[in-house]
Amino acid sequence: MTDNNPRELARALLARHASGETGAAAADGARTTNGSATATTANGHSAPRGVAHTSFRDHPGVLEAGQRFGRFDAWVEQVGLVNPYYLPHEGVSGAVTRMADRDVVNFSSFGYLDLAADPGVRQAAKDAIDQYGTSAAAVRIVAGELPIYRSLEAEIARVYDTEAALVTASGYLTNAAAVGFLLGKRDLAVCDALIHHSVVSGTEWSRCKRVSFRHNDPESLETILKMSRRSFDRAMVIIEGLYSMDGDVVRLPEIIEVARRYDCSIMIDEAHSFGTLGATGHGVRELFDLPGDAVDVWMGTLSKALGSVGGYLAGNRELVDGFKYVAGGLSMYTAAPAPSAIGAALAGLEVLRDEPERVARLRHNSEYFHRRAKEYGFDIGMSEDSPIIPVMTGADEPAVLAALAMLQRGFSVNAITHPVVPAGEARLRFFVNCRHTEQHMDQALATLREVLDGLADTAGQQFTLAHEEQHS
Ligand SMILES: Cc1ncc(COP(=O)(O)O)c(C=O)c1O
Numbered sequence: 504m505t506d507n508n509p510r511e512l513a514r515a516l517l518a519r520h521a522s523g524e525t526g527a528a529a530a531d532g533a534r535t536t537n538g539s540a541t542a543t544t545a546n547g548h549s550a551p552r553g554v555a556h557t558s559f560r561d562h563p564g565v566l567e568a569g570q571r572f573g574r575f576d577a578w579v580e581q582v583g584l585v586n587p588y589y590l591p592h593e594g595v596s597g598a599v600t601r602m603a604d605r606d607v608v609n610f611s612s613f614g615y616l617d618l619a620a621d622p623g624v625r626q627a628a629k630d631a632i633d634q635y636g637t638s639a640a641a642v643r644i645v646a647g648e649l650p651i652y653r654s655l656e657a658e659i660a661r662v663y664d665t666e667a668a669l670v671t672a673s674g675y676l677t678n679a680a681a682v683g684f685l686l687g688k689r690d691l692a693v694c695d696a697l698i699h700h701s702v703v704s705g706t707e708w709s710r711c712k713r714v715s716f717r718h719n720d721p722e723s724l725e726t727i728l729k730m731s732r733r734s735f736d737r738a739m740v741i742i743e744g745l746y747s748m749d750g751d752v753v754r755l756p757e758i759i760e761v762a763r764r765y766d767c768s769i770m771i772d773e774a775h776s777f778g779t780l781g782a783t784g785h786g787v788r789e790l791f792d793l794p795g796d797a798v799d800v801w802m803g804t805l806s807k808a809l810g811s812v813g814g815y816l817a818g819n820r821e822l823v824d825g826f827k828y829v830a831g832g833l834s835m836y837t838a839a840p841a842p843s844a845i846g847a848a849l850a851g852l853e854v855l856r857d858e859p860e861r862v863a864r865l866r867h868n869s870e871y872f873h874r875r876a877k878e879y880g881f882d883i884g885m886s887e888d889s890p891i892i893p894v895m896t897g898a899d900e901p902a903v904l905a906a907l908a909m910l911q912r913g914f915s916v917n918a919i920t921h922p923v924v925p926a927g928e929a930r931l932r933f934f935v936n937c938r939h940t941e942q943h944m945d946q947a948l949a950t951l952r953e954v955l956d957g958l959a960d961t962a963g964q965q966f967t968l969a970h971e972e973q974h975s
Contacts, residue, residue, distance in 0.1 A: 584907045587918075595620045598938035600915060608943045610916040610933040615779050615890050616861045617938045618810025618851040628811075631846025639839035644828070647839035655849050659803075659815050662777075662785050662852075664795030667823035669816045670848075671833050672840040674774060674804030675701040677814030680832035681770070681802060682741065683708030684825070691735035693727055695719060695742045697749065699772060702741050719746070719885075721757040728765035738767040739799075744776025744787035748924055748932065749884055750891030752780065755791050759798070770800035778808020779869075779890055784855050784862040808855075811847040813840045865890055865937040872935050872944050879952050884930065893919070893930035894951065901958050902929040908954040914947045 559565045572588070579586050594601040596612040597620040618624050631651060641647030652670055659668035671677045682705025686692055690711040694702060696718045706713040712735065717723035724740065732738055740762040742753050753771070762769050773786045781789025786803070788795070795801075800818050805811040816826055816833070827834050854861070869890045876883050882895040896902040902918035909916050909931070920929045931951070935944070 579907070582904075584904075584911075587903075587907055587910060590910075592915075598936045598940075598943065602910070602915065605913065607910065607913050607915045608939075608947060610914065610935070610939075610947060612936070613775065613807045613934050614810055615808045615865055615934065615936060616784070616810065616851075616855065617936055618808065618854060619847075620938075621810065621851075621854055623854060624810050624847050624850045627850030628843040628847040631842040635842035637841065637843065639842060641839060642837060643834050643839045649839065649842060649845070651842060651845045651849060652840065655845050655852075656815075658849065658852050659817050663788060663801045663817040665801065665817040666820040667818065669823050669826050669834060670805070670840055670845060671814040671816070672837065672844075673812075674806055674814035675704075676832050676837075677802055677804070677816060678702045678772060679704040679708055680830055681800060681816055681826060682706055682739075683832075684830035685709070685768075685770075685800070686711035686737065686739060689736040691731060691738040693724065693738060693740045693767065695746075695753075697743070697746050698741055699743065699747065699774070702772065718749075719751060719754055721754060721761045724758060725761045725765075728761065728767065732765045732767070738765070739770055740767045741770045741772070743772040743774070745780060745889055745891065746885075747775050747891065748919060748930075749893060750886030750889040752776070752790070752887055752889065753787060755787055755793070755798075759793075768799045769797075770802060771798050773801060773803035774807055775891060777803045778855065778862070779865060782862075783859060784808065784865075805844060805848040805851075809848045809851040811844045811851060813844050813848065861937045865935065868935045868937060868939050868944065871941060872933065872939075872948075875944060875948050879948050881948075881951070890935040892933040892935065894933065895928065895930045896955070897927055897929060899929045901955065902931055904958055905951065905954050906931055908958075909947070909950060912950050912954070914950060916947070916951075 575588075576586055590602060592600045592602055592612075593604075596609060596614060597617050598609060599606050600609040600612065601607070614620070635649055635651070639647035639649055643652065655670050656668040659670070660666065678699065678701035682692065682702055686706065686709040688710045690709070692702075692706045692709070692711050692713045694706070694713060694715050696715040698715070703713070714727055714731065716727050728738070740758065742755075742758060744753055744755075745751070746753070755771070759769060771787065776786040776790075778784045778786075780786050783789065787793075788797070788801070795817075796819070800816060800822065803815050805813040805815065816823065829835065831837070866888075869892075870888050872892055873883065873886065873888050876892060876894065884893045884895050886892045896905065899918075899920035902920055906916055906918035916931050916933055918929065919932045921927075924930065933947070
């Protein structure tokens with residue numbers, strides 16, 4: 504299963520085939536026996552006439568979307584603004600982006616190191632297409648294996664000091680499928696209260712018991728484990744390296760200490776910490792100077808700092824083989840990642856190594872933004888000198904209105920509202936990028952001060968959304 508030299512193996516097989524040692528006739532035979540696949544079905548392909556299609560109009564999720572966003576549409580129209588959801592970015596989303604034919608300073612994209620814009624990274628994606636096409640056109644285990652997957656996996660395993668790694672096509676699915684695979688009905692997932700939705704999906708998939716401990720609080724974790732650990736077969740503590748809504752860093756050494764004392768495995772989501780934390784941007788392992796086996800499952804995404812798309816897992820060889828050969832949705836029963844995405848991520852790692860000034864600049868910008876935001880009197884919640892900086896507004900409406908007003912003034916920043924964050928904890932979430940200038944940050948903060956102060960003055964007339972919601 505753990506064939507260490509697949510290329511040699513493939514060469515040997517092909518050499519034998521070329522010299523006539525294997526039976527090509529077997530393949531021909533298979534083709535003949537499949538002949539019946541060409542027969543047409545008795546009913547043909549068209550749907551029967553007169554059968555009503557399901558509209559899903561009464562589906563609870565469809566209903567909720569219609570009500571929530573319909574109301575929102577009406578509200579933005581009433582206050583003379585545009586709906587910011589799904590508003591297209593018309594170019595590369597770097598420190599500056601293009602929206603509605605205008606250049607806008609961009610604080611809404613998580614490309615921390617500006618790698619999606621890097622000419623070398625873009626070229627590497629194109630080279631991968633030239634070499635392998637736009638798709639591997641298969642599941643990896645059967646016919647979709649490409650050498651670049653293994654090159655990226657070797658790099659990721661090196662970064663995390665683990666025996667092995669696996670790259671996947673989606674970060675979200677990586678969490679959902681890994682947790683779904685690792686836990687079962689008799690097991691316990693102990694998640695940080697702010698864990699990402701993809702992990703929650705994984706716990707539902709696994710049908711395990713899920714409990715949350717207070718955000719980033721080892722004592723709360725211990726209280727829960729003291730009460731419940733004994734009632735379950737296996738237990739896994741699931742945390743993030745850098746929390747995506749709040750920008751605070753996990754208290755990893757203390758959480759590891761508690762988890763190990765209660766015989767728990769540990770999985771960490773490095774989506775936002777990779778590229779942003781640690782001296783060379785290698786994430787929390789580097790930040791806390793930990794060995795690779797301090798955590799059992801290192802998970803991350805290629806879509807944030809690395810400027811690509813996809814996910815990864817790193818751990819010991821047996822675990823990665825389990826993910827690779829049995830778990831559905833990671834590598835099995837799903838198409839291999841796009842070659843261009845893997846080419847871009849590999850090139851992104853090279854840039855990370857060759858241009859350490861990007862991480863240094865990101866750190867400078869993060870610290871600068873924090874300092875200036877505090878000088879302007881903003882509440883930046885729990886963020887700790889990281890490139891994720893929430894400016895808390897409390898209620899949803901000021902966050903949405905301020906984001907729209909910022910956009911009108913040439914700054915893109917997302918409003919994050921309930922239910923993505925708890926009710927009453929809405930915010931504008933700023934992502935800082937290594938290419939932002941101090942001027943970008945100063946202008947954005949000065950503009951936000953003006954905007955929020957202006958909103959406070961006109962609160963009664965502006966906040967019609969809450970009014971409408973109460974009467975709907
Ligand atoms: C913490 C965290 N984990 C996982 C994901 C999912 O990763 P992806 O967007 O690459 O699918 C995200 C995405 O936003 C995230 O913020």
